[in-house]
Amino acid sequence: MDASTAAVLSNKLLQLCNGAIYDENKAVYALHDEKLEALKEIVDTAQGNSLLVFYNFQHDRDRIKKALSRMKLRIGELKTPEDIEAWNTGKLDILLAHPASAAYGLNLQDGGHIVVWFGLNWSLELYQQANARLHRQGQTETVIVQHLVTQGGMDEQVMEALQGKEATQDALLNALKARIEEYKQEEEDANNEAKAL
Secondary structure (H helix, E strand, C coil): CCCCCCHHHHHHHHHHHEEEECCCCCCCCEEEHHHHHHHHHHHHCCCCCCCCEEEHHHHHHHHHHHHHHHHCCCECCCCCHHHHHHHHHCCEEEEEECHHHHCCCCCCCCCCCEEECCCCCCCCHHHHHCCCCCCCCCCCCCCEEEEECCCCCCHHHHHHHHHHHHHHHHHHHHHHHHHHHHHHHHHHHHHHHHHHH
């Protein structure tokens, strides 16, 4: 396997964590099934609840479908409005989605309340928006977000980076809110002072 840049190496290491890797000709080499086995355990313990499963690479999607098909589950992929309808009306046990295809504007909260991240990516925006597909107005259950993370692998670094980005973003938003409140108070004080004169 060749990794000519840090970004390519990062993607290869993320693929490795997920259990399969592309070579330079896009051929897929399966290396392990650890995450697939963990996903099956989550399905078993979900007590019949549907799962929204996010994958990062096409080979992840294909391997998930193959592994879960043996469990006699109704599996769909997020591609069309019909897929959304099938999910929201309880006709699917598993909805597979790439986070980029589920990032904005989709209402998936009627189909379930459990998110499983099979494969991670570095984008906090995609991560938050994808999770928000279930955590929306109209959701009647507590949303559960589970991450399949390979211990000692690149997955751990991605999780740390996402948490760090989220903390930074939250700190920035809190600082902006505080500044807006401060500005409003200064404006109110100035208005009150003007009225007193």
